[in-house]
Amino acid sequence: MTETADVPAVPTPDEFDAPELFINRELSLLEFNDRVLAQAQDESVPLLERLKFLCISSTNLDEFFEVRVAGLKQKAELLDTPGEADNRTPSDVLRAISERAHTLVDNQYATLNNEIIPALEAEGIRFLRRAEWNPKQRAWLAEYFEEELLPVISPIGLDPAHPFPRILNKSLNFIVSLDGTDAFGRKIRHAVVQAPRALPRIIQLPQAETDSGSHDFVFLSSIIHAHVEDLFPSMRAQGCYQFRVTRNSDLYVDEEEVDDLLRAVEGELPGRRYGDCVRLEVAHNCPVELSDYLLARFLLTREDLYQVNGPVNVNRLMSLQSTVDRPDLKYPAFTPRLPNALAPSGDLFAEIRAGDVLLHHPFDSFLPVIDFVRRAGSDPKVLAIKQTLYRTGPKSAVVDALVEAARAGKEVTVVVELRARFDEADNIELANRLQAAGAHVVYGVVGYKTHAKMTLIVRREADGLHNYVHVGTGNYHPKTARLYTDYGLMSCDPALGNDVHEIFLQLTSLGKVSGLERIVDAPFRLHDAIIAKIAREADAAAAGRPAWIVAKMNSLVEPGVIRALYAASVAGVQIDLIVRGICCLRPGIAGVSDNIRVRSIVGRFLEHTRVFHFAGGGEPELYLSSADWMDRNFFRRVEICFPVTSPAVYDRVQRELGLYLADNSGAWLLGEDGRYTRALPAADEPVVSVQKRLMEGPG
Structure with missing residues (x-):
């Protein structure tokens, strides 16, 4: 720890390694399933939707046992020693899971028998x-x-x-x-x-x-x-x-x-x-x-x-x-927005040339993303299309468009992740289909799952070749694009386009990336970059400059990032975390995480966006990413994290983050004990539902 005459000491992340500072990831995931179950118990939710949430909680629990419990049992048999930041052995965790999961299952069936079935019968x-x-x-x-x-x-x-x-x-x-x-x-x-x-x-x-x-x-x-x-x-x-x-x-x-x-x-x-x-x-x-x-x-x-x-x-x-x-x-029917400029009759490439285009699904239609690939396939100016596919479904309009582009003679390269859990069979089928159409298909990198979401279209125009890209937080899956919230950015920014081009070269040739200007990639630089940005906020707070972190993601697990957040909190950084599922950080601990607030939004749509905002001492930065803050995303996956540079897009994402922080309808607040309580409006406070608000129009 260093001190100067002008700047107070900033704690280092190494000071925050006590096991009691970390929530066990498996127990945190069970808490998420409990929040899903709470939607089934909420009488303000339409009845058949309540039944759907009950089913989702059951399906989630199935996968939890198939993967997480199965892995813990294997570890307990091989070497039953602590392996996580909370310092519990696999056997200890399995016992805690059994107790919590039995309670959860009992609540599921009580909800079914005492609430859902009688209401359906009525x-x-x-x-x-x-x-x-x-x-x-x-x-x-x-x-x-x-x-x-x-x-x-x-x-x-x-x-x-x-x-x-x-x-x-x-x-x-x-x-x-x-x-x-x-x-x-x-x-x-x-x-x-x-x-x-x-x-x-x-x-x-x-x-x-x-x-x-x-x-x-x-x-x-x-x-x-x-x-x-x-x-x-x-x-x-x-x-x-x-x-x-x-x-x-x-x-x-x-x-x-x-x-x-x-x-x-x-x-x-x-x-x-x-x-x-x-x-x-x-x-x-x-x-x-x-x-x-x-x-x-x-x-x-x-x-x-x-x-x-x-x-x-x-x-x-x-x-x-x-x-x-x-x-x-059921929920009232909802039709995603389709801006006139992005309609099939418009000039999509001209719109992207005019400025970055942000889509927030499912509030904005996924059709422009499909159209992006489909038009490229029939456009005589387009020379090549490259895309990553992690989950896209067995019958995908995106894959249809890629097949047609390959048949039309375009150079189509697709990076298919065969090991996307439970989608392996579908991905094998679509890989075979793409290869039969003449596309170049590769399966990512040995030892690393390709989880990055990106499309590159190379187009010859009057002044030379231009790269048009789509980069996003979610999969190219038309069905889940109507059920999950995700950001997608369309751009022809030369630096961003060149970065995407370099990453595709790495995925196909396996050579080193020569240096990225916009994108921060995993498994190479993302972890260090996030730690550095958190540390910068701590330095700014110690110096009395603006210091604020707002990070929205699906899961927060990686101990190094959590320690950095604790250090930043002690330094005076205000930190708002919007974490849908697993959160291993404990907020509200005196002298450690007093300045950290954690909320989870559970509603009609599955929250899936990853957004990271850093105040930067007056030089703010905003990033969108395919990666959560988990060990696997930082170290065992190919991921991208990219900055928002368009002022209009920046302002929109910031406003929407503000709505998420104001939500008092579908939000749950994490306590120091690892349990969640529902956020409720005060007597004189209006009810805010971020998802309902975004269904009405952009933030």
Whole structure:
């Protein structure tokens, strides 16, 4: 620590390494799922949207177990020593996760049974239990069982010749206890019934079998329960209980040892369905001896057992969003804005030449981004198109445009990230499709995921070649562009265009970047740059100059950045963090983080923008980025962080950041203890919802 006569001492980040200063990342992620669940409990949210949030919280928890819990179990088995800044061992974290996740699951089912289902029933949307079936419905469902289920179901009575079957990840299954003898005179105690994967998990009864105007549904599990004895003639089913197993779904590919990454990933995908077991869900009324029997089969402990009062896979209820035509129970329809200058009939390239164009999705339409690539494909002046693809969906208008451009003879180069988790199969398919059309396809860099979002179009104009770029915070995915908030910047700034060109050269040739003027890239410079910018704010505060950091991101995890933020807070920097999901920093600690405030916005759209503002002692800087402040983004991914240099764009982003900081409708405030409380307006304060405000017009 250095001191001068004029400037007070500025603490160094190394002073803030105590484990109690850090929130465990896994527990923080569970807190985010709790905030999502709170949307399902919020009566001001339309009913079918509440059901959707409940399903999202369930899906999020599935992925949490498939990836995060699975990884912790592996670490605990190999070397159970502290590996994170909070100094907990993997076993310690697993115990804490089990306690918190059990509470979360209990709350999910309480919300479903005590709030959502009764509210749906009041609206004529009913889930009929077996005891509620009238004779007409019972007859229809018996026919459904005979014609749809029985021909494809394969019950397995367990004996030495019929061992316990392989259970597919997250599939619906039943453990059945039997009494009696089979056709060969042997006593069979247990059987397993696997629900056919091809059949829907929720069956809607025909209108003729329901009350007028109502929507009646029956769970597939109820039909199997009702007819389980038909599957075991001459035996009596003493009990039938649904269960589901969650498995480790992370792929492992030794990239240094394979010749063809696409084929290696493709070969690993089938094994994902049968990874090591990490969680067992069973019906709440399943006897202890049966749940223990299943735990032993899957090599799990009672900490891994989740007994649920309802369907073992809540997210199957998401199908009601498309099945039930009740606009009054959903969010009002919203059409993203399309500025006249960016309409298909306008001159998009001329508009970009006139000045940088900012799009804030989903409030602004994603169509100009698709049109950017589509027009380039048919423009005789365009020579080349280059693009990164991380997640884009199996049927993508962006990929369609790239295919057409390649077929039209343009030089099309696409960097496809094959290892985008759970999108690997889709990305393999689109990579093959692009190659068949004549595009140059590469798969990023061995050991690093390509997470940068950028498109480069090289166009020959009267005064020479010009680079037009699109750089953004989110994926080239038309569907999620309507569901996630993301910034995209279109520009023909020569320096920015040259930087994008250099990064594409590096991704394809693997050579060193000669020096970037605008973009700060990972894994090379971004971490050091962020640390330096935070330190500059601390120096400015110590010198009495303007010092303020506003950073919006999805996750804040990396210990070095957190320590730098603590040091800046002690130096007097005011710090506002808008962190949607994981936040390992503890705000409000006396003498450490008094000047740090952390909020999370949860609403209709998933907050996904990454925006970093530094007051800079009177020389402010504003950046947009593809990267969160996480270890993986700084050190194990190819990322970009780029400055906003247009005054008009700068002012707009600043105004919108102000709205996020003023939100008292969808905002949650993080406390020192790692728990969140909802931000509520004061009695004389207007209600501010940033997402509703941005739906009305740009900030």
